[in-house]
Amino acid sequence: MEKAQEAGGADNAVDYVEEDGGNKMPAGTQHNTASSASSASRNGTSRCRPNREERRPRVSPTGTLDASDPQIKQDVLSMIVQYLRSEKLFMAAVVIQDEANMKTAEQQARRAQGSRLRKATLEGDWSAVISLITKNLSRLHQKRFYYAVYRQEYLELIERQEYQRAFVFLNRRLKPMEATAASTPNEFLNLCYLLTCKSVSDAGHFRSWGGVLGGREKLAEELARLVEAETVSLAHPSQMPPNRLVTLLEQAVAFQIESGRYNPKEVKVFAGHEAGVLHAVSNPNGNLLVSGGRDSAIKFWDVMSGVCVKTLSQAVGAVTSVDLTMDGMYLLASSRHGPVRTWDVRMGRPLLRYKGHQNTSSSFLRATLGAEEGLVFGGSDDCKVYVWHRRETQQ
Numbered sequence: 001m002e003k004a005q006e007a008g009g010a011d012n013a014v015d016y017v018e019e020d021g022g023n024k025m026p027a028g029t030q031h032n033t034a035s036s037a038s039s040a041s042r043n044g045t046s047r048c049r050p051n052r053e054e055r056r057p058r059v060s061p062t063g064t065l066d067a068s069d070p071q072i073k074q075d076v077l078s079m080i081v082q083y084l085r086s087e088k089l090f091m092a093a094v095v096i097q098d099e100a101n102m103k104t105a106e107q108q109a110r111r112a113q114g115s116r117l118r119k120a121t122l123e124g125d126w127s128a129v130i131s132l133i134t135k136n137l138s139r140l141h142q143k144r145f146y147y148a149v150y151r152q153e154y155l156e157l158i159e160r161q162e163y164q165r166a167f168v169f170l171n172r173r174l175k176p177m178e179a180t181a182a183s184t185p186n187e188f189l190n191l192c193y194l195l196t197c198k199s200v201s202d203a204g205h206f207r208s209w210g211g212v213l214g215g216r217e218k219l220a221e222e223l224a225r226l227v228e229a230e231t232v233s234l235a236h237p238s239q240m241p242p243n244r245l246v247t248l249l250e251q252a253v254a255f256q257i258e259s260g261r262y263n264p265k266e267v268k269v270f271a272g273h274e275a276g277v278l279h280a281v282s283n284p285n286g287n288l289l290v291s292g293g294r295d296s297a298i299k300f301w302d303v304m305s306g307v308c309v310k311t312l313s314q315a316v317g318a319v320t321s322v323d324l325t326m327d328g329m330y331l332l333a334s335s336r337h338g339p340v341r342t343w344d345v346r347m348g349r350p351l352l353r354y355k356g357h358q359n360t361s362s363s364f365l366r367a368t369l370g371a372e373e374g375l376v377f378g379g380s381d382d383c384k385v386y387v388w389h390r391r392e393t394q395q
Contacts, residue, residue: 079245086243114224121220126153136227145223147180152215158194159212167195270301272308279321283328290331292319298333312348321366325373332376334367340378354388
């Protein structure tokens with residue numbers, strides 16, 4: 001991606017667009033947000049509009065890289081394949097590499113290993129099959145395919161009616177892998193049952209086996225496919241840094257945030273709680289803010305001045321949620337280790353305490369009024385939702 005990086009560092013091709021009021025600003029900077037203004041305000045400095053010479057130059061997105069360049073295309077595909085491999089999507093990576101003709105010498109060698117594995121399986125050369133599995137498959141898959149190979153070998157012994165050898169093989173190879181066989185219900189029991197049968201097909205559990213040749217073909221195809229999928233390699237492994245795609249996306253997002261025009265502004269801070277605030281709502285008129293915190297206090301704030309005009313402190317434990325009626329006259333509050341209550345906002349006292357919550361060791365995480373304000377809903381950390389009639393105290 002060297003071309004893209006060189007283009008991204010250019011200091012020319014500056015465009016300016018008209019802003020409201022007749023002022024000019026660099027084009028393309030009016031859609032994002034930045035953090036520089038907030039840091040400037042914290043340092044006590046104001047951010048003035050820069051002169052034309054100080055403004056950051058705008059680089060046109062369409063001029064940063066040539067999407068038709070074969071090397072750029074190769075780099076993009078390599079990044080995608082690298083990402084798919086990191087997410088263990090090996091078959092998807094194989095498809096992309098096949099379609100893009102990105103096969104490498106290493107990949108060709110692994111495909112040759114897959115062919116040898118297929119050939120050894122079809123010929124019944126089980127020692128060679130086990131050796132190839134050990135060399136070419138990760139430990140994550142080895143045990144499962146060891147079992148598949150041993151199972152096929154055992155079934156062939158039964159088919160040839162070599163019961164003595166089959167019994168020894170069952171105890172030596174398959175018995176230690178009984179846990180692997182457990183992925184299929186009653187698999188090991190049916191393997192044992194075969195010792196009493198004249199043919200594998202006599203056991204209903206193995207009727208889909210397909211015989212010696214059919215079983216070998218299925219096993220060979222599965223083994224070879226997994227070997228090829230696990231050993232996909234990138235077109236340019238030495239030139240591709242780790243996690244390249246994710247790194248570039250992170251850089252793009254960081255640049256958008258850094259170069260944005262609109263900056264989040266801290267309008268007002270309501271300070272007064274002695275511990276963290278867990279929930280806050282405003283009244284219908286928008287002139288009053290109600291907050292509940294870990295200090296067990298419910299505070300009412302004047303939005304314009306930021307002054308705390310009232311404090312309710314009769315809650316038990318941290319106040320986890322607050323909710324106001326549409327007329328702003330009543331407040332619903334939930335708290336940890338305490339009940340859900342309705343408060344009279346004008347009088348500053350609790351009116352109703354909603355009963356029915358039996359497990360006092362649990363806490364209400366949230367309480368809210370229903371759509372018509374006739375019901376109260378409370379969610380507790382005992383994994384239950386409680387419903388009350390608002391003007392009654394029975395659950």
